[in-house]
Amino acid sequence: MSAKSTTRITSPLSPPDTADGSRSTRLADPRFDEILASANDAIISIDESHAITLFNRGAERIFGYSAADIIGKPLDRLIPERFVARHGGQVRDFSAAPETSRMMAQRGEIYGRRRDGSEFPAEASISKFRGPNGLVFTVILRDITERRAAELILRGAHDELERRVRERTAELEERNAQLQQEIQERRRAEKLLAEQARELARSNADLEQFASVASHDLQEPLRMVASYTQLLGKRYRNRLDEDADEFMGFIVDGALRMQRLINDLLTFSRVGSRGKGFQPVDLATSVAQVRINLRAAIDESGARISTGTLPVVNADATQMEQLLQNLIGNAIKFRKGPAPSVHIDARREDAAWRITVQDDGIGIDARYAERIFVIFQRLHTAAEYPGTGIGLAICKKIVERHGGQIGVHSTPGEGASFSFTLPDREETPHA
Amino acid sequence: MRDRQRPIRILLVEDNPGDVRLTIEAFKDNRVDTPLDVARDGVEALAYLRQEGIHAGKPLPDLILLDLNLPRMDGGEVLAAIKADPALMHIPVVVLTTSRAEQDVQRAYLLQAACFITKPVDFECFIQAVKLIDAFWLSVVTLPCGARS
Numbered sequence: 001m002s003a004k005s006t007t008r009i010t011s012p013l014s015p016p017d018t019a020d021g022s023r024s025t026r027l028a029d030p031r032f033d034e035i036l037a038s039a040n041d042a043i044i045s046i047d048e049s050h051a052i053t054l055f056n057r058g059a060e061r062i063f064g065y066s067a068a069d070i071i072g073k074p075l076d077r078l079i080p081e082r083f084v085a086r087h088g089g090q091v092r093d094f095s096a097a098p099e100t101s102r103m104m105a106q107r108g109e110i111y112g113r114r115r116d117g118s119e120f121p122a123e124a125s126i127s128k129f130r131g132p133n134g135l136v137f138t139v140i141l142r143d144i145t146e147r148r149a150a151e152l153i154l155r156g157a158h159d160e161l162e163r164r165v166r167e168r169t170a171e172l173e174e175r176n177a178q179l180q181q182e183i184q185e186r187r188r189a190e191k192l193l194a195e196q197a198r199e200l201a202r203s204n205a206d207l208e209q210f211a212s213v214a215s216h217d218l219q220e221p222l223r224m225v226a227s228y229t230q231l232l233g234k235r236y237r238n239r240l241d242e243d244a245d246e247f248m249g250f251i252v253d254g255a256l257r258m259q260r261l262i263n264d265l266l267t268f269s270r271v272g273s274r275g276k277g278f279q280p281v282d283l284a285t286s287v288a289q290v291r292i293n294l295r296a297a298i299d300e301s302g303a304r305i306s307t308g309t310l311p312v313v314n315a316d317a318t319q320m321e322q323l324l325q326n327l328i329g330n331a332i333k334f335r336k337g338p339a340p341s342v343h344i345d346a347r348r349e350d351a352a353w354r355i356t357v358q359d360d361g362i363g364i365d366a367r368y369a370e371r372i373f374v375i376f377q378r379l380h381t382a383a384e385y386p387g388t389g390i391g392l393a394i395c396k397k398i399v400e401r402h403g404g405q406i407g408v409h410s411t412p413g414e415g416a417s418f419s420f421t422l423p424d425r426e427e428t429p430h431a
Numbered sequence: 432m433r434d435r436q437r438p439i440r441i442l443l444v445e446d447n448p449g450d451v452r453l454t455i456e457a458f459k460d461n462r463v464d465t466p467l468d469v470a471r472d473g474v475e476a477l478a479y480l481r482q483e484g485i486h487a488g489k490p491l492p493d494l495i496l497l498d499l500n501l502p503r504m505d506g507g508e509v510l511a512a513i514k515a516d517p518a519l520m521h522i523p524v525v526v527l528t529t530s531r532a533e534q535d536v537q538r539a540y541l542l543q544a545a546c547f548i549t550k551p552v553d554f555e556c557f558i559q560a561v562k563l564i565d566a567f568w569l570s571v572v573t574l575p576c577g578a579r580s
Contacts, residue, residue: 212532216500220529223552224449230554231456252553259552263531 042112042141048134050075050091062143064115080113094126095135101127104139112141120145204273211269214262222262226255257388261376264390268375271319271397278402278425281317283310283324283355287344290325294332301340303332308345311353313422319398324357326391327418331359333385336413349421352404356419364410373406395420439569442492443469444476444509445527446501450550454496454527457554457561465569468492473504477512480519492522493574496564497544499528499535510542521575525564 036043042059046052051074055067063070063078070077076084094102104110104124112122124141229251233240287307291298298305305328313320324344331342343358364372364379371377375393378385392406399406399420410416445451451469458467468489470476476497479486495513499506506526513519523545528535531549539547548564551557568574 216530216532219552220447220500223529223550224447224453226552227453227554227557228449231453234554256552 039140040142042143043138044075044078044141045136045138046075046091047136048095050088052078053136054138059141062114062120062141063112078113080111080119083111091126091137094137095128100129101125112143121148207269208273211266211273214266218262219259222255222259226252226259229255261388264388265375268390268394268397271394272401275401276316276318278314278316280312281315281320282312283320283346286317286320286324287328289321290328293321293325294329297329297332301332301335302338303335304339304341306341306343308343310344310346310355313353314425315402315422316398319401323395323398323420326395327357330391330418331357331361331416333387334361334416335359336361336415352421352423354419354421356417358415358417360415363412363414363416364408365412366410369408369410372408438465439494439574440466440468440490440492441494441496442476442479443467443496444473444501444506445469445496445498446471447498450498453554453557454561457558458565460558461562461565465565472502473506473509473512476509477504480513480516480522491519494568495522495524496527497524499526499530499539507538507542510539510544514543523568523572523574525568527564 036054036056039056039058042062043054043056044052044059045054051072052070053072055065055070059070060066065077076088079087090104102125104126110122110124111119113119121144122141123144124139126137126139128135128137130136229248233245233248233252236244284307287305287310291305297303328342328344332340341360344355345358346353346355348354368379372379373392373396376389377393378387378389395418396406399422403423403425404421406418406420408416408418443451443454445454455467458465468479470479476495478484479489480491482489497506497509501509506528510524510526513522513524524543526539526544526547527550528548529550530536536547545568548560551560
């Protein structure tokens with residue numbers, strides 16, 4: 001549409017030398033013609049009356065006017081109406097200014113108006129020179145609609161990114177706050193635990209002190225009661241009646257039983273406090289020692305004691321012996337008849353050994369299976385089976401100190417099978 | 432076996448009158464006719480052994496029966512003082528006490544007690560223990576002659 005013939009150009013570098021510079025110009029140099037024609041930007045010149053004197057191909061494309069249509073028309077055609085007044089002022093201002101060129105839109109965006117009335121954002125510079133017919137202003141203008149759109153998209157993306165960053169930051173802050181709170185709670189819990197541990201240690205020390213006091217100071221008066229009653233009975237034999245002898249018997253019996261209870265209680269309390277370190281213990285050796293310790297009971301009852309293959313475990317040797325002795329001793333004590341048989345065996349279970357002591361004695365009713373491990377709980381009268389009821393309580397405490405569990409399976413009249421676990425472990429015991 | 436000119440003397444250091452009497456009765460029951468002097472606490476025991484004050488001129492015992500739980504100065508301290516005194520250290524000290532505590536036993540032997548006996552609650556057992564003390568220390572063992580006697 002913009003044939004070369006219709007394009008009239010005034011070269012800013014080479015002012016026209018015709019009298020009528022506004023309408024017909026002659027190129028000083030054909031290269032300028034090429035430059036103007038090939039420029040992407042709109043290049044528009046106006047004279048002092050703001051009439052368009054030059055309109056290149058870029059201007060034609062951007063504004064939608066052909067040069068033929070617009071040359072000689074006022075520049076205001078190319079400016080949205082609301083900017084027209086301001087623009088005129090600015091051009092006048094520039095004409096008086098000392099510089100020869102400036103960027104337009106220094107105070108905000110500028111807009112162009114196409115032939116169809118639509119507007120577009122633009123970026124432009126203006127320059128001036130004095131031609132033979134007065135000042136010539138030349139505007140170089142670029143349609144930045146696409147850049148704006150790209151900027152808009154970019155800004156949108158940027159905003160979106162910022163929004164996501166903010167969101168994520170907020171999430172992280174929230175999570176961080178949660179973590180801080182959890183840390184605080186954990187610290188509080190740890191502090192509480194430490195306090196409880198101290199309290200427990202103190203209470204254990206108190207208990208130990210109490211046990212020591214019980215062993216000395218409680219036994220002294222008991223000894224007085226028992227001894228003097230016996231002395232009385234001895235010195236006044238045949239001088240008191242039968243009732244007196246019987247009563248004195250009860251006094252002595254009570255005092256002696258009390259003393260046994262105190263000693264048992266001491267033994268029980270010392271399982272934790274006086275326990276030794278763990279070392280490899282051959283349970284077969286422990287059983288052999290128990291056979292020696294229980295020789296009298298074994299000989300008297302004719303008990304047969306057999307063992308399977310017993311392992312070496314990491315344990316307190318003295319306590320293993322005590323544990324097995326209590327269990328084997330019980331198996332003999334609660335026999336059904338003469339020549340009871342007791343079998344001790346071991347098997348692997350997860351990360352532990354399970355040791356079983358099986359007898360063919362009187363057995364235990366299942367409903368007492370828990371109770372028999374409680375200190376001083378007995379199922380029989382002292383006349384039937386003597387004892388204070390401490391043995392299994394000590395067994396339980398020993399097993400628990402080794403991190404294991406003890407229990408019994410039994411049918412009354414068909415023997416009992418006591419078994420305990422000893423988890424594999426290296427570390428030192430807890431008190 | 433006893434071939435001494437004089438009867439053997441025993442000092443019982445015991446604060447509980449019941450125990451004092453019981454020990455005397457146990458010796459009586461064993462028909463042991465031996466002079467038994469009594470100190471009621473550690474301070475009195477040492478005053479007696481060093482023949483101070485009212486104890487001036489009293490002979491040194493051949494054997495000391497010492498309780499551990501004593502007022503003022505406990506048995507361990509008395510034992511330490513006896514074993515630190517050149518004039519007394521030769522006298523065997525039998526610790527005779529209610530305690531069975533391991534630490535008491537160990538401390539007594541560390542302080543050179545001759546032996547450690549826990550008083551049995553049962554009187555017959557106590558008589559038996561005294562009888563054994565009598566048989567061992569007063570008949571079997573040859574005791575040194577006191578530095579001052």
